[in-house]
Amino acid sequence: MSATATPARPRRRPRREDSGSPMLLGHGRLPRVLAGTALTVLAVVWLLPFLWAVATSVQSEQDVTKPGLSPFKGAFTFAAYRQILERGNVPTWAFNSVLVAVLVTVITVGISTLAAYGFSRGTFRGRRALLAVTVAAIMVPPQLLIVPLFEQMTMFGLVDTYAAIVLPQVVAPMMVFILKRFFDGIPRELEDAARIDGASEIRVFRSVVLPLSRPIVAAVAIFVFIGAWNNFMWPFVVTNDPDLMTLPVGLATVKDAFGVQYAQSMASALLAALPLIVMFLLFQRRIVNSVATTGLGGG
Template sequence: MSAPAAVPPGAARPHGSAGTSGSATPRRPARRRRLPFSAWHLVLAPLSLGFALPLVWLVLSSVMTNAEINRFPPSLWPAGVDLGGYDYVLGNAMFPRWFANSSVVAVTAVLSNLVLGSLGGYAFARMRFAGSRLLLGLMLATMVIPFQLTMIPTFLVMKNLGLIDTLGALIVPSLVTPFAVFLFRQFFLALPRELEEAAWIDGCSRLRVLYSVVLPLARPALATVAVLTFLTTWNDLTWPLIAINHDTQYTLQLGLTTFQGQHHNRWSAIMAGNVITVLPVLVAFLFAQKTFIQSLTSSGLKG
């Protein structure tokens, strides 16, 4: 048997020929350099900074003096922290009373929407009764009706109830909203029925199942309803402007509008009042941010 022919130095080996080890060593693919963060952050970071600039300027202006605010060109950074605007707002205006009024209205609306909205949403999601689909459709249809069409009828109802110029006129129309009922219904439909059936076997009533089994799983929906209801009620200006006449019953938004008209030359105090108005909404959103985003991004649970 003849020996294989030697391959001259520098000549290419034929395809499939084995090396000294009997097999060719495969080349490893080159590693791509990856950013430590998503590439979308390069776009979202400047956008978020642009949205945050007005809020930063509002806070900085609230600790400036009137001379610094009125200076041209304007000062981008205060020479020192001046709390004169906050002292003027809290000491020479009815801001504490207006803040308390807004807090009562907003907190009551949030609690009532959580309780009544969860009850209505659970009824539409789990109970079948005559006309349930028609009633749900009519309720959802009210969401597309602009407030300008219901403003006068709501005023007449509140007037007949004797609630005009009281906080009750602001609380009663916001006790429950179709959006809260619809959001709870959609979330409850995504929950597996097996969890509720196990509680029914143990002898729990529907209300006990709702508050002991279903609602602990619905924290994202609860946070979403709470944040949106608080935001809507706290920032409402149109309805308080119609239903409230006396300054002792003003909400913070209505009082701030009146305050700006009376003190248009005290910009530091106006900026301080705006900071006080924005701060509760910002704190409420940051407190419920995780569950709020989870509710918006989740598509439901699977059994």
């Protein structure tokens, strides 16, 4: 009697994760619903103050001060925006903000990338001590430096100039540290190959390191630009000339003689934030990709 051999059943392989889609809460419909619900709640919580500010800015002061929890308490009007535009030199302030933010961004990115590359690849004496000082400078609150920086600007005769607004903002120890960590993760073999071909150190930095560092450089530029645009304290301290004021400082000077005007305050804040909102809407994909990939190169 011959026994028939039963074919062995192939073992079921475990399900592989789809590349490019990390599992956060697991597979299936329920985790996706939970994640979507949580993100929706967070988005509403984040957008609620912004929507409240918009609603306040398009009402009259009399309607805003009425009792009640509803954000819409009166007729729709642009009176607050009209008063701000009539009383202030908004086009000049906006131009100053754009100029200062662009100059600060370009100079900061240039200085920070060179300094970070020197810390990452350099072998000069005192490198570790200088790097320690740079990291320690991150913990120094900027408010502590206002008085000595103002004294320096006064000594150099730079008060009420664009240079006084721009130069103290181009030193960014945090950005140097972030870039240095990213440069540490770039394979040195690529640079060695370029040196074998006769490339100088500047050529290696410009043609090898920077092209590989576009995501982190773009993210740093975005952070620096937003910080320079929103900076209120230093431009407020170092400028007295209304023609040199940036947009946040200039809008803060547009005040009414009858106390706090909530509609005008919200309108001023939205006017100052409007360029950043437009920039984000235009370059949303590039901004998100740059910020999302900043941690991939540094170990």
